Amino acid sequence: MPVAALAVPVVTCLATLGTLTLWTATGNAGTPARLSVSEGRALLLPSPDGRTEATAAFFTVRNSGGADDVLTGVSGPAGHRVMLSRTVDIGRNARRMEMVRSATVPAGGALRMTPTTLDLMLSPAPARAPGDRLTFTLHFRNSPPLTAHAVASRPGPALDPPDTP
Template identity: 45%
Template sequence: MTETSWRPSGKRLTESLRAALAPVAACGIALGALAAWTLVGNAGEGASIEVSQGRVFLPSSESGDTAAFFRIDNTGGMDDRLTRVTSTGSLGEPTLSTHRMTDGSAAYPETVDSVTVPAGGSLPMSPFGLDITVRAKAGWRTGDLVRFTLYFENSGPIRTQAVVVLPGDGPQ
């Protein structure tokens, strides 16, 4: 018995190449579309945090407890989270807090661990909602600048300043 080696015919080679051409072409088109999507800036766009309009109220009590507020905008394509705040101009570590109302219409602060800054949106901070509770160092005067660092889950730390104002001054 003699063995003969198998050889593909020209027709088989042509059919095999045609069968392989469709998935290879589809992959090439998909890769080209993804590359174009990336080049025009629509892919992989993470959070882009901007912090501005920082203000901190001049404490009205001897305890030195007061509140700081910032405008926080996320112009990126992904949500981010504000997770922590520090300040070199305060005593102790500032905390994120929100104000709740009692049945008797009195407000009290409630500490929160973190807050979301939505993609393409902003994080509203005001005396009536979210703020940063801070204990002032002695000697703050209106117009002083207090340094803060805001820590974001994806964007990392952002250093900024807040101007000391009297309650009721500045944007609410």
């Protein structure tokens, strides 16, 4: 094979490799997920025996990085199972709860949990008083776990997500 015939593919490969290297070195290839979690809220509801129980928790997970990440699970207070769940419309102003395996935290965005979207269900619901703090550890596909606290609150405006991003 003549040397001239090899020169075209070799030069093309070197030019492509050089361009990709320059693109990556200038930060255009993106950055990994950079996650943070705000203090959350735990919803307090009365139980049949008159105690107050924390039934669900809500957090906002922010991602300032350039790549999506995925919330894959949550561990909570000792002796209590924590499940990711969401509210699903089933028609005629009716909704039901559905368990989910994961939730995406978008690059440059946030995953906001609310009583009517994604939340963390606690089972059995721990007895708590308003102002008590519950500790959770959020687990992600590509990032290290984050520990977050939720303040126990009764239903009301305190559980509504803020309008700011």
